[in-house]
Amino acid sequence: MRFYIEKKCFVxxxxxxxxxxxxxxxxxxxxxxxFKDIFRVFETLWxxxxxxxxxxxNNSDSDIDDLCPSSxxxxxxxxxxxxxxxxxxxxxxxxxxxxxxQSECSSMDGCDSGYRDEQIxxxxxxxxxxxxxxxxTIISCMPxxxxxxxxxxIDTETDYSNMxxxxxxxxxxxxxxxxxxxxxxxxxxxxxYIGFYFTRLVRQxxxxxxxxxxxxxxxxxxxxxxxxxxxxxxxx
Amino acid sequence: MAAPILYVIRDEALAYACxxxxxxxxxxxxxxxxIAVNRRLDLLRKTIQAIDMELWKKxxxxxxxxx
Numbered sequence: 001m002r003f004y005i006e007k008k009c010f011v012x013x014x015x016x017x018x019x020x021x022x023x024x025x026x027x028x029x030x031x032x033x034x035f036k037d038i039f040r041v042f043e044t045l046w047x048x049x050x051x052x053x054x055x056x057x058n059n060s061d062s063d064i065d066d067l068c069p070s071s072x073x074x075x076x077x078x079x080x081x082x083x084x085x086x087x088x089x090x091x092x093x094x095x096x097x098x099x100x101x102q103s104e105c106s107s108m109d110g111c112d113s114g115y116r117d118e119q120i121x122x123x124x125x126x127x128x129x130x131x132x133x134x135x136x137t138i139i140s141c142m143p144x145x146x147x148x149x150x151x152x153x154i155d156t157e158t159d160y161s162n163m164x165x166x167x168x169x170x171x172x173x174x175x176x177x178x179x180x181x182x183x184x185x186x187x188x189x190x191x192x193y194i195g196f197y198f199t200r201l202v203r204q205x206x207x208x209x210x211x212x213x214x215x216x217x218x219x220x221x222x223x224x225x226x227x228x229x230x231x232x233x234x235x236x
Numbered sequence: 237m238a239a240p241i242l243y244v245i246r247d248e249a250l251a252y253a254c255x256x257x258x259x260x261x262x263x264x265x266x267x268x269x270x271i272a273v274n275r276r277l278d279l280l281r282k283t284i285q286a287i288d289m290e291l292w293k294k295x296x297x298x299x300x301x302x303x
Contacts, residue, residue: 018280018295025265025276025280027237028262030237035239035240038240039243147286148286150285150286151286165276166276166279166280167283169283170283170284170287173291174287174291180291180295181290183298194298217287
């Protein structure tokens with residue numbers, strides 16, 4: 001039965017959509033960003049946590065607490081790989097070689113990785129960025145509840161998948177939203193318009209902006225899930 | 237995937253070990269039956285639908301051209 005359902009799902013996907021995103025989800029978007037930005041992307045990805053690793057905070061007024069890894073119970077270890085790579089990456093970027101690293105790749109600013117020392121003001125920064133660039137439609141600025149309400153139907157049963165990758169893919173789509181909307185389907189000789197469009201963009205996407213947007217989504221998602229959890233707890 | 241690791245670690249043996257560990261960590265995604273990848277794609281589909289319905293309609297429209 002389970003096999004049947006999954007098979008059906010597979011067929012639906014083949015017929016349906018998102019074949020252009022296959023490479024994204026398979027390789028954690030590695031091919032989409034310039035090489036110098038990959039470090040930042042991977043470090044953020046590996047530092048992000050799946051939703052069940054966040055602990056419920058009793059005074060849930062401050063959203064940022066939910067996102068701080070210190071709220072995770074220490075005995076629950078992350079999978080070995082991610083913690084090892086994180087330690088290696090972060091310790092390396094803090095070491096003495098940091099200076100020549102920075103000279104080589106200016107956008108990689110050392111210890112800044114993911115949530116660890118990110119300020120809450122980044123949401124404001126994000127909005128500022130978007131208002132400067134008028135070509136991008138500001139979807140991220142819509143009120144939190146609106147999309148999260150549609151989102152709550154998603155079952156959070158996840159084995160490997162970490163929502164941050166999904167949000168990063170979403171951020172990539174949003175970055176190129178205007179161009180995608182302008183793609184014309186009149187050319188019949190090309191198979192996969194969106195796929196073709198993104199193939200040209202390989203290694204050229206703006207990692208910093210995409211990560212900011214993905215973090216923004218992830219932050220909303222996590223605080224929403226925490227509130228749901230809290231709500232369910234108090235109701236029982 | 238190996239290139240960034242080697243670039244950061246600068247030690248082939250260590251980088252190889254890290255790469256193996258990473259591949260083990262990601263192995264569900266490379267499984268032949270594609271369940272994990274498809275679950276992710278499904279999640280992405282739901283996410284697009286939740287966040288940006290207009291964009292989703294466009295994507296759907298483009299993918300119908302594929303059939």
